[in-house]
Each structure stands twice: as structure tokens, then as C-alpha cells.
Amino acid sequence: MKHFFSSRTGIVLTGGAIGIIASLLQYLGNPPNMGICVACMERDIAGAIGLHRAGVVQYIRPEIIGFVLGAFFISLIVKEHKPRGGSAPLIRFFLGVFAMIGALVFLGCPWRALLRLAGGDGNAIVGLLGLTAGISIGVYFLSSGYNLGRAQPQKPFSGWVFPAFMLGLFLLLIFKVSFAEGGPIFFSQKGPGAMHAAVWISLAAGLIVGIIAQRSRFCTMGAIRDVVLVRDFHLISGVAALLVAAFAMNLVLGQFKMGFEGQPIAHTDHLWNFLGMVLAGLAFVLAGGCPGRQLFLSGEGDLDAGIFALGMIVGGGIAHNFAMASSPKGVAAFGPASVIFGLVFCLVIGYAMRDKVKA
């Protein structure tokens, strides 16, 4: 009944392995403090397929594909692949859009916030505080009866669609398909999008993380949520292990540089670093998982998680097309407005989607 990965040791080893893999991916070519960043990598995919034209962040990241396919294969093997869906998909889509916008104002999802901290970027502390604040707001809604309703069992084939989409992306990547002169598919010639480990290394890393994270239910948002909600320190011990392992590896590989100024792919606008992550954290709680967890769930056949992931990819396109995504120079013209708009959206959803309280 009880399997190894659901134990405390299992989650700690998972977090530690992810930290080491992420740090190694940076060493092997991924952008600094971005060994794994689900938001950034989905944003790069959005750019590669032309949903935005920010030339420096366009690449089909094999890690994302590996996350989904790793979780897909292992869930089939352990008989946890269970197609299900229909729990407010449209709302989940928009939660994904706004989660991405918030993450791109900060410049990273919770995974990258941890990796930035492990690399010495002090701005990550501000982001993680914002994340915790956003999650705490979400926990308030959960405690008030918030939920998005039940999912229904779906026919077996539906659970293959999202993994097939990932396989399609992978084929576009390895055959470098061009649909018109100059793209799509777009591949960055410079900037973070041009920095990546070899395709097979990235894919293997993604598959390993997908497998161990599916087994251990690793979730960066759930870690903080469980502490706030039920004083459960299970998941957060995995997150702590990730942080320690990535920090140690960064020291070994000479990738550690402490400070606030001049950190790679980061800015020092504390207010919007904080509020961007408040938005992302709140959206993740309302949707039931961090962006990584949503990918693992998609692999397991959770169609609603797949919709959230698609919302994030589209959100990456929107964030860059509408000047909402930050850059190392700072917050973009419409970043602050989009965060406030997103917060209002999430607060309304959190309030409106509560069960009616019995009189």
C-alpha cells in the first residue's frame, strides 16, 4: 500500500535530485539560475511556435516534454493513469494565463525562485515571500469552502492527448520544422532562448524529474500551502532538499554569486517582484498545483491540469505581446496593471467559487 516515494525520505530524495539536476542543467548550457523553470520554459515554447515574437526567448524546451511524458509513462506502469476532467476548465485556463503573467513579472515560477535563491539572488527572497502571501490568500479561500467542483472520469483515450501534444512538440524540435521563411518554428539566436543543454540531456533530465515527481507528488506550491493549511511539513521537506542540493551543487560548479544587483535574468523592483508572485501563488492554489505539478498531473490524465498548462503557454504569449513580462532592465509598461487585473480576477474567482454555506 505505502510506497517508498510517499515517505519523507522519498520526497527529500526527489527534491534533492531535482536540485542537483537543475544545477547541472545550468552547467551544461541552460540559462543561469534557470536549470528548470516551468514558467520560463513554457514561455519559450510559446515563442517557438510564434505565440509571441520576443526573439530572445524562443525554444522548444525538452524538459517540459520530459516532465509530461515521464509522468505519463510511470503512471501507466503503476496504474495511476486515470483520465479525468470537467472541473471548471475555462476558469482553470484563465488561472493559468494569470499565473504566467505574475510569474513573468517576477521572472520565474516557484521552481526558479528556489533556484535563483540557490544561486545567491536575493531578489528571490522577495519573490518567495510574495509566493507565500499569495498562497496564504488562497488558503483562506480553501478554508471558506472554495473549490472548482468535481472532475468526471473520462474515456481512456482522452488521457493520451496531452502527452501526444508533447510528442508533437518534440518532433517539431528535432526536425527543426520551418513553416515559412524565418519561422515558425522560431529558435532564438541570442539571449536566454539560445542557451540550452543538448536536446537529449534536457529530455532525459525532464523524464527523470517527471517520473520521480509523479511518484512523490512533488509540488512547490503545495509545500507552502500544506504548511499554512494543515501544518503538514511533508512536501516542504522536498522543497528544502531542492534548495540545499542546488545550493551545494552551485558552490561546487562555481555558479553561486550573492547579491541583489546584476543577477542573471532578474530585476530589483521589490514591489513588483513581490506582487507578481502573490498573483502566481494565488492562481496556483486556486488551480490546485504549481506549474510543475500541473504538468505531472497532465501526464497522469488530468485534463483540467492540461488546460491550466495550455493557459500558461498562452499566457506566456500574451505577457510578451502586451508588454507585461519584465526584463533584466525592470518591469515592463503594462506589468503592474496586468498584475493588479490578475489579482482582481483571482480574488473574484476565490470568492465566487465557494460552496454555499449551509444556514
Place this chain on the structure above:
Amino acid sequence: MIEIDLRGFGCPIPVVKAKRAMEENPGQPIAVLVETAVSRENLTRLANSKKYGMEVEETGESEYRIVLTPKP
């Protein structure tokens, strides 16, 4: 016995609702229906922290009826 059907709810709703049922019905056993191994694992940790005993019955293919009984 209090019975709650939490099939179809994603994480962490089963934990939230089971916890509320515990708090609203102190000292009483609670039966919970859930659908995923994740919910089962999460309820195991909740039961441990709330000092409830737990009996799991597999009622279908990955469908569980979990009886939570407060320890004296």
C-alpha cells in the same frame, strides 16, 4: 456514521473537507470516499496529525472508502 463523498475532487479539497468534518464532529468516526492514491496518501498524513486511526477499503479500481476513527 458521517459519510462524505469526495470523489472527483482534486488535491487538497478532500483534506480540507475531511478536516472540517473532524472539527465539526469531534470524537466521531468519519467515512470518506475518494478516488485517487494521492488523496489516500494525503488523508493518511491528516489522520496521523489529527490522531485518527484509519482503515482503507478498496471499493473499486483506485476508489477508496476510508474510515477515520478518533483515537481515544
